[in-house]
Amino acid sequence: MKLRPIEWLVFACAATAFTLALANLGREAAVFMVARRGPYDLETREAGVKVLDLFCGAGGAAMGLHRAWPEAEIVGVDIAPQKHYPFEFRLADATSYPLEGFQFIWASPPCQDHMQTPHRKHGTGWMLPKTRERLVGADCHWAIENVEGAPLRPDYILCGCQFGLPNLRRVRWFETSWNGFSLLHTHNHEAQCISVVGRGTPSWVRKKLGRRCPSIHEYRAAMGIDWMNRYELSQAIPPAYSEFIGRAALKVMAPMA
Numbered sequence: 001m002k003l004r005p006i007e008w009l010v011f012a013c014a015a016t017a018f019t020l021a022l023a024n025l026g027r028e029a030a031v032f033m034v035a036r037r038g039p040y041d042l043e044t045r046e047a048g049v050k051v052l053d054l055f056c057g058a059g060g061a062a063m064g065l066h067r068a069w070p071e072a073e074i075v076g077v078d079i080a081p082q083k084h085y086p087f088e089f090r091l092a093d094a095t096s097y098p099l100e101g102f103q104f105i106w107a108s109p110p111c112q113d114h115m116q117t118p119h120r121k122h123g124t125g126w127m128l129p130k131t132r133e134r135l136v137g138a139d140c141h142w143a144i145e146n147v148e149g150a151p152l153r154p155d156y157i158l159c160g161c162q163f164g165l166p167n168l169r170r171v172r173w174f175e176t177s178w179n180g181f182s183l184l185h186t187h188n189h190e191a192q193c194i195s196v197v198g199r200g201t202p203s204w205v206r207k208k209l210g211r212r213c214p215s216i217h218e219y220r221a222a223m224g225i226d227w228m229n230r231y232e233l234s235q236a237i238p239p240a241y242s243e244f245i246g247r248a249a250l251k252v253m254a255p256m257a
C-alpha cells in the first residue's frame with residue numbers, strides 16, 4: 001500500500017504521540033514503584049523520618065513540609081533566635097551544622113546578595129554554594145531555595161499565583177537533589193500584588209496605593225501564613241511552595257537501606 005505525504009504525516013504524528021504516552025506511563029510507573037517500595041515513608045512517624053530545615057527563619061518552608069509530611073519530625077536551625085518557629089529549633093550556624101541522621105534537608109540560605117535589584121551587599125552570598133556543596137555530599141534528598149537569578153539550577157520556579165495566592169508575586173527558585181521539574185502554568189498576575197519585603201511598606205508601594213497600605217493581616221493572607229510578624233514574613237516563603245516540593249520529593253524518596 002502506498003501512502004500519500006499527508007497520510008505519512010498523520011501516521012508519524014500518531015506514532016510520536018503514542019511513543020511519548022508510553023514513555024510517560026513507564027516513568028510514572030517507575031516513580032510509583034520507588035515511592036511505595038520498602039519501609040521508607042515520610043507520612044509515618046514510625047519510620048522515624050527526620051527533616052532538617054537549615055536557615056529556618058520563622059518556619060514558612062517548614063510549615064509546608066509539615067503539611068506534605070504531617071508525621072515527620074522537623075528540626076529548624078538558624079543563627080538568630082526564632083521565637084515563632086513552630087517546630088523544634090536549634091540556635092546554630094547552618095553552614096556547619098551536622099547533616100547526619102536526617103532523611104531530607106531543606107535549605108534557605110540568605111538571598112540578599114543574589115537579588116537582582118541593586119542594593120547593599122550583606123556578605124552572605126557564599127552560603128548558598130557552600131550549602132549546596134555540603135548537601136551534594138549528604139546521604140539524603142534535599143532542596144535549596146532562593147530568589148530568581150541566584151546561582152542555582154532552577155528545577156522548580158514557583159510563584160504565589162500558581163498556588164491560589166493571587167496577590168502574591170514572589171518568584172522563588174528551587175534546586176533539588178532529584179533534578180525535579182513541574183508542569184505548572186507560568187505565572188500571571190491580573191490582580192494588584194502586594195510586595196512582602198522589608199520591615200514596612202516600601203515607599204514606592206505606598207505611593208502606588210495612595211493612602212491605603214496593606215495591613216499585617218493582608219500581608220499574612222497574601223503569603224498564606226498567620227503566625228509571623230512583618231519582618232519574618234519578608235524573609236519567608238509561602239508554605240504552599242514547600243508543600244508542593246515536599247509532595248514531589250515523596251515520589252522520589254528511595255527506600256531506607
Ligand SMILES: C[S@@+](CC[C@H](N)C(=O)[O-])C[C@H]1O[C@@H](n2cnc3c(N)ncnc32)[C@H](O)[C@@H]1O
Pocket residue numbers: 054055056057058059060061062077078079080092093094095108109110111235236237238
Ligand atoms: C530567607 S531566611 C529563611 C526563611 C525561611 N526558610 C522561611 O521560609 O520562613 C534566611 C535565614 O537565614 C538565617 N541565617 C543567616 N545566616 C545564617 C547562618 N550562618 N546559620 C544559620 N542561619 C543563618 C537568617 O537569620 C534568616 O532567618
